[in-house]
Amino acid sequence: MNDLRTIALVAGVLLLLSVVTGVGQFLKRHPDRGIDAAAVRTFNLRIRGWWVLCTVLAAAFWLGSTATVTLFGLVSFWALREFITLTPTRKGDHRALFWVFFLFTPLHYVLVGLNRYDIYSVFLPVYATLFVLARAAVAGDYKRFLERTAKIQAGLVVCVYCLSFAPALLALPVAAGVDGGRDANFRLLFFLILLVQFADCMQYVWSRVLGQRLVAAAVSSNRTWEGLLGSATSTALLASVLWWAAPPFEPWQAAIVGLVVAIMGFAGGMTMSAIKRDRGVKDYGTLVVGHGGVLDRITSAGYSRMANISGKAMPRPVRRNSISMRCWRARSTGCSTVVHAPSSAQRGSGCRK
Template identity: 40%
Template structure:
């Protein structure tokens, strides 16, 4: 079994600065939200301001949960994303109306396939966790369909489950898989790379939202996501990329490399979010769920990681890993 450090982050000067920076941003956001509630909304119900404050409160909870998982080491991080994948897969499959996936297969996916995928990741079995779900989706389930005697109907009924396993489980599992990489001979470096990915992907989402509210005029994809604007998208991606350049000291990247990789993460995050918005629009839903106040479901927060996570993992594995 792979050796796992008790914590994936070292308590360094950069660590405390990062924690202080995140806490300061969230504190400022909370204070700003309360000022807006009192001054603008006059303590009365206000859809936009109330939603903003819900988002901020949820970010506090998310930040604390992720922080505790990081302190718990690779086991804590793997468990957190396994639970997130379970919730996301359930949202993805059950929001299809009418629900066509056989209940027994969905239960099998949640109770067997998802835990097994994350056990393989935690164990560090690279060949196993990178081929298990793709083999199941592209070979195993089609073969089961042939054995059922009605392959076409079976594949039609399991299409959403197969897509969900690839997007919500396989792709997302590459986030904790980052902890299996050895970069620069520093055991804590992989933990900081995971933090780097999460920060850039999620902050890009937040900044796109803020830029869109402040300066957004022209919708970038009105038929798929009417709330996304050209100004919000460009402003958010550019700002997050500059932030990534500023965090280069946490990574093995130069400042220019960090900026370019951040740009790649944000562009892929935008593409992934837009693709998932298209799925939601086709199903006639606004959010994937209601678990996270102000944000929607778990998948509404993970959609910006679906494409960046595996790409970032393989860029690191073949570009910087020892």
């Protein structure tokens, strides 16, 4: 990770965290400023959690793509553990869970690391899902069969499948002719994670400042329509300002990405809130102080990353700048198709296996 723009983005985030940390400590030492002490304490805990998250991510990026994929694999494993811990299971589910934790989850991330999009895109939602059903049935326990297997499958999709699309961005050619090589992919991933965290923060801030109408009072008492609108607008503006850090986007494209990230992150947060209400818990864990458990933090990122990479992988009209994307799709599916560009000068160019 030696690209100057990548280093500038990471350094800028760390500098911003330093400034915000200073503000939080100032407010803590001057309680006479009229700001609620509980809000300041929560704010400082969240800042501490952001320091942990950003430092770990930056270190993984610096070590390379293998370390990054491994990090996300460990996070998925931990999140799935939190999810299953709160999900009632029976003895007949234990063998199926063994295969889920120690075969399907690691193997899925191995496929992500090998850039086998053709396999990992269907490995969990198809093959693992069918295996869980069959293995639970072979165990001979039919009580609440559909309910039990559906919960395991939901955990796989939310905790493993969706989140794995984040490191999958590292194997995605962002655009032809983009400077920085593979560093551009790290910069794009860091940019998107930054947007997810910013959108989550803005959702909370705008809901506290202007929140009037709750989206679903029975599910979440602090998520409002005003918070969603403010978060989407703020995130789109930030993305358009930082467009230079997000190849291959133009400012207006980066703004759309920010909008999608905010909406999908909101959807992920509501999903986890509904599950927590169903299980009667406030947080999934306490791994990161001020941020609850791993599962509390990764759902928004998982929803957003899956939407982002799915949008980038969709077929587009052939243009000069889309040749690298089509080459990537051809390599990941193992085909030897020749991609022809529209102009005569480019005819016959493309990729072969």
